[in-house]
Amino acid sequence: MYDFAYQKPASVADAVKLLADPEAKPLAGGMTLIPVLKQRLNKPNSVVDLAKLGLTGITVSGGTVTIGAMTTHAAVAASAEVKRAIPALAALAGVIGDPAVRYRGTIGGSLANNDPTADYPAAALALGATIKTNKRSIDADSYFQGMFATALEPGEIITAVEFPIPQKAGYEKFRNPASRYAMVGVFVANGPKGVRVTVTGAGQNGVFRHAGFEQALAKSWSAASLDGVKTPADGMNSDIHGSAEYRAHLVGVIARRALAAAG
Amino acid sequence: MPQVSVTVNGKPQTVQVEGRTLLVELLREKLGLTGTHVGCDTSQCGACVVHVDGRAVKSCTMLALQADGAKVTTIEGLAAADGTLHPMQEMFREHHALQCGFCTPGMVMAAIDLVNTHPEGLTEEQIRHGLEGNLCRCTGYHNIVKAIAAAWPLMHGKSLPAAAE
Numbered sequence: 001m002y003d004f005a006y007q008k009p010a011s012v013a014d015a016v017k018l019l020a021d022p023e024a025k026p027l028a029g030g031m032t033l034i035p036v037l038k039q040r041l042n043k044p045n046s047v048v049d050l051a052k053l054g055l056t057g058i059t060v061s062g063g064t065v066t067i068g069a070m071t072t073h074a075a076v077a078a079s080a081e082v083k084r085a086i087p088a089l090a091a092l093a094g095v096i097g098d099p100a101v102r103y104r105g106t107i108g109g110s111l112a113n114n115d116p117t118a119d120y121p122a123a124a125l126a127l128g129a130t131i132k133t134n135k136r137s138i139d140a141d142s143y144f145q146g147m148f149a150t151a152l153e154p155g156e157i158i159t160a161v162e163f164p165i166p167q168k169a170g171y172e173k174f175r176n177p178a179s180r181y182a183m184v185g186v187f188v189a190n191g192p193k194g195v196r197v198t199v200t201g202a203g204q205n206g207v208f209r210h211a212g213f214e215q216a217l218a219k220s221w222s223a224a225s226l227d228g229v230k231t232p233a234d235g236m237n238s239d240i241h242g243s244a245e246y247r248a249h250l251v252g253v254i255a256r257r258a259l260a261a262a263g
Numbered sequence: 264m265p266q267v268s269v270t271v272n273g274k275p276q277t278v279q280v281e282g283r284t285l286l287v288e289l290l291r292e293k294l295g296l297t298g299t300h301v302g303c304d305t306s307q308c309g310a311c312v313v314h315v316d317g318r319a320v321k322s323c324t325m326l327a328l329q330a331d332g333a334k335v336t337t338i339e340g341l342a343a344a345d346g347t348l349h350p351m352q353e354m355f356r357e358h359h360a361l362q363c364g365f366c367t368p369g370m371v372m373a374a375i376d377l378v379n380t381h382p383e384g385l386t387e388e389q390i391r392h393g394l395e396g397n398l399c400r401c402t403g404y405h406n407i408v409k410a411i412a413a414a415w416p417l418m419h420g421k422s423l424p425a426a427a428e
Binding site for chain 1: 280282283320321325326376396
């Protein structure tokens, strides 16, 4: 790893000032950034640790679950409030990475990174979440902009994520047996934003909505209504682990399991 | 050079480190605690698992400075002063839950966290899922799983609920 200046500001305002330096990098849980730095794929002059900004915590009120950006996956998975309000979201947090990763990794870090195989983007887009930053509120529909790309501007910090509570939701993923990242993950939701089906892991541009499945499930919320609805292979990843056609097929299989999980 | 203050195995330590110094480097190279291993160095194998404020984390994927003010427990900090092993260590020995032993420190630290966070009981399936972040290339995991199940009653002071078997 190249050396850098480590900084741990005590307020969002101070963090924003430090991140005005284009050579500075924000550090959330570090579960992606630290491995990247170790491989010398990035060379920041300074790393700004967001741990002391007071951005942790979960609140449920008025039909919304609000999760602080620095809340760990383990905290979301174990939260009695999240389990009650959006059990699919707690379940999703409980299958990210492994237990040690879940103690460090954060929801804000996951959404800011927008890894095309990450789990949280599927939930945020399906539930119609709002990403709150130090500057503004961003609708999930305009937030995700392709692989590792988001609407965040340089130096902009996610402070919290708001999830409208759905009537029903379910998440299921098929892991790559070696890397354990999602080859296909599907989140189904019937909530305030309507029926939504999102797919992570499979697409070349990261998380996306499955219009065909959404229309079918809006008519009838059942696995049978997905019969005959095609998932195009265009735009799917294709690599040594599976062809685009394989992934397209898997989307249908995993969507049915997500529906079963949603009940 | 920045300083980091941590309590390691009950002993307060203040050490000069670089921004890039990893927690595992602080433990092994600055404090001489070489029981914590570096296996893959890519956050996957779990040989470097230690407890930071009671939680099992991968010390190769945490900066030393992120641990400032924290209590860190390593494999060296488990046994009592008179050498009596921690129940998890004792059960790893009893059930022959190791062959080469390289992954063992991380396995033991992860397993203790797993048992601590499941006071209601622990099924074999939960144990296997709980070890997802720890790789062993010798044992095939069977004896590790047995050792953890055997340690649960010792750590909780009661027998493992039958329904959880």
